[in-house]
Amino acid sequence: MTDPNSLPAALSEKVEIPESISGLEPVRSVRSPIRLVYDFVPSPPVQQYLRSYSKKKILGHRSPVDGAVFVPPRGVDPRHGVLIDESVELSDRGHVGNFCVTHLPIPGRDDLDIPYVSAWIHLDGANVGFLGLVAGCENDEVHIGMRVQAVWKEEDELGNTAENILYWKPTGEPSVPVEKAGNRAWEHTNE
Amino acid sequence: MSELEKPLKAELTVEYPFTRTTGEVIGAFMTGLREKRLFGIKRPDGSILVPPLEYDPVTSEPLTEMVEVAQSGVVETWTWVDPPRPQSPWDAPHALALIRLDGSDTSMLHAVIVGSPLEMKTGMRVTAQWKEDRVGHIADLEGFVQEIEKADS
Numbered sequence: 342m343t344d345p346n347s348l349p350a351a352l353s354e355k356v357e358i359p360e361s362i363s364g365l366e367p368v369r370s371v372r373s374p375i376r377l378v379y380d381f382v383p384s385p386p387v388q389q390y391l392r393s394y395s396k397k398k399i400l401g402h403r404s405p406v407d408g409a410v411f412v413p414p415r416g417v418d419p420r421h422g423v424l425i426d427e428s429v430e431l432s433d434r435g436h437v438g439n440f441c442v443t444h445l446p447i448p449g450r451d452d453l454d455i456p457y458v459s460a461w462i463h464l465d466g467a468n469v470g471f472l473g474l475v476a477g478c479e480n481d482e483v484h485i486g487m488r489v490q491a492v493w494k495e496e497d498e499l500g501n502t503a504e505n506i507l508y509w510k511p512t513g514e515p516s517v518p519v520e521k522a523g524n525r526a527w528e529h530t531n532e
Numbered sequence: 533m534s535e536l537e538k539p540l541k542a543e544l545t546v547e548y549p550f551t552r553t554t555g556e557v558i559g560a561f562m563t564g565l566r567e568k569r570l571f572g573i574k575r576p577d578g579s580i581l582v583p584p585l586e587y588d589p590v591t592s593e594p595l596t597e598m599v600e601v602a603q604s605g606v607v608e609t610w611t612w613v614d615p616p617r618p619q620s621p622w623d624a625p626h627a628l629a630l631i632r633l634d635g636s637d638t639s640m641l642h643a644v645i646v647g648s649p650l651e652m653k654t655g656m657r658v659t660a661q662w663k664e665d666r667v668g669h670i671a672d673l674e675g676f677v678q679e680i681e682k683a684d685s
Contacts, residue, residue: 354594356556361569361600368562368668370553376619377546388540448549501540 386414389428391501397493401467403427409468413503433491434512435464438523442480458483462509463523470523477510486522488514557586560598566668570660572601572636579637602634604659604679612649621671627652631676643675651678 358367383391390400390413402414402425409418410429418425440460447453458480461470475483477492489509499505519525554562557573561584564571573584574597582601587594607629614625622643629652630639644658658676666672 354596356560356596357598358556358560359571359598359600362560362563362567362571365563365567367556368554368559368566370551371558371562371669373550373552375546375548375550379544379546381542381544382539391540449545449547 384416386416386425386428390414391503393430394503394505395499395501397433397499397505399431399433399464399491401429401431401464403429410466411469412464412467412471429466431467432465433493433506435462435467435470435489435509436517436522437461437475437483437485437487437489437509438463438470438525439485440475440483442483456480460489460509461523462489473506474508475510476508482511484516485519486517488512488516555586557584557595557598560584562668562670564600565670565672566666568603568660568662568666568672570601570603570633571598572633572638573598580635581638582633582636583640599635601636604657605631605633605636605639605676607644607652607654607656607658608632608639609654610644610652612652622675626675629658629676631658642670642673645675645677 386402393400399412400414401410401412402416402418403410404418404421404423404425405427406418406421406423409420410431411418411425412431414425414428416425417423438461440458442456442458443453444456446455453474458475460473460475460483462473463470475487475489488511490512491506492508492510493499494505494507516522561571570582571584572580572582573595574580575588575595576591576593580599580601581589581595584598585595607627608631610627610629612625613620613622613628616622616625622645624645625648627644627646627649628641629644631642631644632639644652645661646652657679659679661674661677663672663674
């Protein structure tokens with residue numbers, strides 16, 4: 342059996358490069374991009390969720406087991422494997438549960454000026470967070486527990502999309518204590 | 533909300549801009565393409581693999597002796613592509629063929645550029661057609677075209 346600690350043979354053996362190209366700058370890498378274009382059709386609860394965005398409303402789903410509210414609504418409580426059909430209209434205010442300052446550009450997202458802040462936004466009345474951008478303050482002012490509210494697009498630009506929320510800005514309200522921010526207080530609905 | 537409401541649908545794209553390292557053997561093959569040359573690699577029994585592999589496909593021994601092969605060869609089998617897929621390197625209908633270059637014991641997959649499948653035939657002779665601007669990529673080879681017999685041969 343081959344010793345797993347030995348160098349791969351191609352690294353230990355000397356490859357003989359033909360003279361006609363041996364003095365030239367060798368090719369060392371090759372671009373091999375992968376691209377998949379597909380049509381996405383959301384499930385019925387997510388269809389409803391996206392449509393409500395055009396009315397500047399954010400929908401969640403309430404679990405019949407313990408009343409926990411999930412956003413986006415997926416039609417199920419994944420903890421218990423039970424169906425959910427109770428929709429809840431959520432506030433467009435909440436707090437930052439966790440966040441990340443990104444300094445590297447994402448290919449295909451030229452609209453994001455780096456560095457930018459993405460965060461788990463925990464809406465008032467929801468038990469889980471969802472992703473959003475935080476702006477309207479200095480990046481180093483963003484903190485866990487910071488109260489934020491949605492900044493919506495102009496009325497005539499609204500569509501059936503979560504992109505209707507441009508970003509989340511600080512409200513100036515007192516912060517949620519770190520130990521109660523995000524999922525740290527899972528047992529209690531964030532009021 | 534109406535049950536009959538048309539479902540929402542969005543076109544999404546997943547995309548990874550990979551750059552992969554070639555290693556010495558594949559790197560030399562790519563360097564050759566940039567220089568309008570085709571290289572294979574010699575197996576212990578003297579047979580030649582084109583494109584080259586780093587390891588012998590039978591014994592797994594490392595292969596190290598790269599050799600140049602001819603730019604012309606024989607179409608061993610082929611299929612007609614019409615229309616090309618959106619991300620194909622070729623815009624027009626063409627053949628995809630396994631081409632065994634003179635001096636090689638294996639065949640490589642590439643396009644044969646002809647106007648119609650009626651011009652294709654297993655066993656036909658083809659020769660490499662290179663792009664003007666080459667970067668060290670398999671697409672430096674535009675494809676293969678029908679070999680024109682020399683008047684004096």
